[in-house]
Amino acid sequence: MSLENQNMQANPQETDDKGDPPSKQRWKWIAGVSFTFFIALLGLLLALIPGFAYVGQLACAIIIAIIYRQIFGYPESLRAGVTFSSKKLLRLAIILYGLRLNINIVLSDGLGLLLRDAFVILFAIFLMIWLAKVFKANSTISLLLGVGTGVCGAAAIAAVAPIIKAKDEDTAIGVGIIALMGTVFSIVYTIVRPILPISAVDYGTWSGISLHELAHVALAAAPAGQDALAIALLAKLGRVFLLIPLCFILIYIMKSKSKNSKQASTQIAFPWFLIGFIVLSILGTYVFGHSIPVSDGVFNSIYTLTTWLLTAAMVGLGLSVSFSDLRTKAMKPLIAMTITSAVLSVFAYLIV
Template sequence: MHIQFFQHFNRLGAESKYEWVINRTRRLGRGLLITAVLAAAAKYLAQLPFLNIMGQLVLAILLGILFRAAAGLPEKAAEGIQFSAKKGLRAGIILLGFRLNLHDIVQAGPKVLALAVMNIVFTLVTVYLLCRVMKIDRRLGILTACGTAICGAAAVAAVSPQIKATDNETAVIAATVAVLGTIFTLIYITAYPFLGLGESGYGIFAGATLHEVAHVIAASVPVGQQASDLAVIVKLTRVALLAPVALGLGLWENRRQRTKNENAQSKKGEHSKEEINCQPNKLPVPWFIGGFLLMSGVNTLGILPDELTAGLLVLAYLLLAMAMAGLGLGIDLKTFGRLGGKPFVAGLAGSLLLSLLGYFLIQHMGLM
C-alpha cells in the first residue's frame, strides 16, 4: 500500500505535488489545532479545584465528547483528529517513559513490586471474567480490565492496538475508567481518617489501587509529602508493568487469531494440515512500548539534563491529551451510553475488589 502511494505521488506533476502537500497540511492542521486547543483547555481546567482530581487526560476526553455533541465533527478536520488519536498517542506513550526511573522502583523494594504484580494480575482476571459473565464484548472487557488494573486511560490507549479495538471502544472505555478513578479518588480522600493506615501505608495503598497518575497524586498530596512520594513510586511500578502486559496481550491475540484462521481453513478444506502449519506466525511488535522502555532506560541513566526531561514530559502529556481529545471527538453521547453502561458496572466492581485486596495485602505484608 505504501509503495502504491509513493508510485502515485511520483507520477504527479510538480504543481500537483505542491497542491497535494498544501491540502494535506491543511487537513492535518485543522484537526491538530482542534485537539491542541482542547488539550490546552483540559490542562487549564485540571488546575482548578475538584477538576484537578480528574486530571488533564480525563478532561481532554470529556471535552472532546462535549465538543462533538455541541458542534459536531468537522469533516475537513477528521484526518488531523485521527492523526492525533493514533500517531500522537504512540509518541506520547514513548515520551511518557521519561517519568520512570527504574532505580526508584528497585529501591522501593520487592514487597512493593510483589504488591503491584498481585494487584494487576488479580484485577485483570477478575474484571475480564466479570465482563464475560455480563456478556460484554471481549475487546471491551480486556480494555476495562487493563484500564482498571494498570494506569487508566493511558493503559487503555496502549493496549487498544494490540487487540485491534476500534476508536469508539477505546474512547468509551478510557472515559469510563477515568470516571471510575475520579469516584474512588474522592472516596479515598474521605475515608483516609478511618482506614487505620499511616502516611506511608496510605501512599502505598493509593498508588497500588487507583487508576490514573493524576488520581494517585490528587488522593495522596493532601495527606503529606511521604504519602505522595510513595504513592507515585508505587503507581509508576504499575505503569512499568504496562509493557509486559501489552506484549502478552499482543501474543495472546495473535495466537487466538491464528487458531481461528486455522479452524476456518480446516472447515473449508482449503489447505492441508501441513500447509496450515507452514504458515508464518507473526509476532506483534508493539514498537511504542519498546520506545517507552527505552526512554525509561535513558531517564534512569540520567543521560539528559533534568530541564530537558521535564520539557519532554510536558510534551508527552500534551500529545496524550491531544490523543484523548481526538478519541473523545470520535464518539457521541449515544455511543457512550450504548457501550459504556455494562463496562462501568464491571469496572466499578473490579475497582472495589482491587481496593479491598490492596488494603488486605498492605496490612498482611507489613507495609502500613
C-alpha cells in the same frame, strides 16, 4: 476517458480521494492537529475551574470533544490531522511517558511492592473479564478497563489498545470511564483516610497499588504526608514497570489467536512504540541526569509536553464517540468497573 481523468491517473499522488491537491491536504492536516490541541487547551482551562480540577485536563478535554461531536458532528474536513493526533501523537506520548519510569528505584527499593503490584494487576484484569461475561458487557472496553484499573489508567489503555486492535471509540470510552472512576475513588480515599486504622506509609502503599492514574495516586496520598506520597508513587511506578511484560504477554496471546483463526486479517503488528517506551525508561534511569546531565526543568518540560500530546490524542479519540456508543457500550462496563475498583480497593487494603 476525459482529459481530467487521464491527468488524475497520470499523477495519482497529486490528489486524494476527494480530489484535493497535496497543498490543500497539508493545510487540512495542520488544521486538524491544531484543532485537537485547541480542545486540549479548552480542557486545561476547564480543569482550572474549582471542582473540575479533580477530573483533570485529559478527562475534561475528552468530555469537550465528545460534546462537540454530538452537536457539530465529526469534523470530516480535518480527519487527516485528527487521525494523526489519535494515532501518531498517542504513540509518541507513550514513548515519552517512559521517562517517568525510574527502573532502578523500582528494582532496588520496590521489589516487595512489585510483587503486590503484579497480584493487583492480575486480580483487576481477571475480575473485570469475569464481570464482563456476567453482565454481557463489551469485551474490548472491559479488557481495556481491566488493564487501566490494574496498571496505570489512560496510559495503559492507550498502550494496549493497538495491540488488541480496539476501535477508537472503544478506547475513548475506556479512557473516559477510567478518568471518572479514578477521580471518584481518589476523593473517597482522602475522605476515609482519617478513620482507617493504618499508618501513613501503609495508606500510601494502599493508594499506590490500587488507584488508577498517577495523578489519582498523588491526589489521594499527598494529604497523608511526604512519606506516604513517596511510597505511593514508588508503588505506582512498579505498576507502570509491569506494563512492559503485560504488553508482550498480550502480543503473544493475540498472535496465538491469529494463528488459530482462519482470517489472515487478524495478524497483529508489533507495537514498536513500546520499544521506544523501554528505551526512554532505560535512558531516563541510567543516562539522563548521570552520564548526561539533565536538569529537573528539562524533565518537567518533557512531562508537560507528554501530557499535552496525550490530551490531544485523546481529543482525537473522543471525537469518534457518539452518544449511541455511550448508551449501548459504556453502561455495563462502567458497572463492572465500579465493582472491580471497589473489590480491588478491599483486596489491596488486605495485602498492605
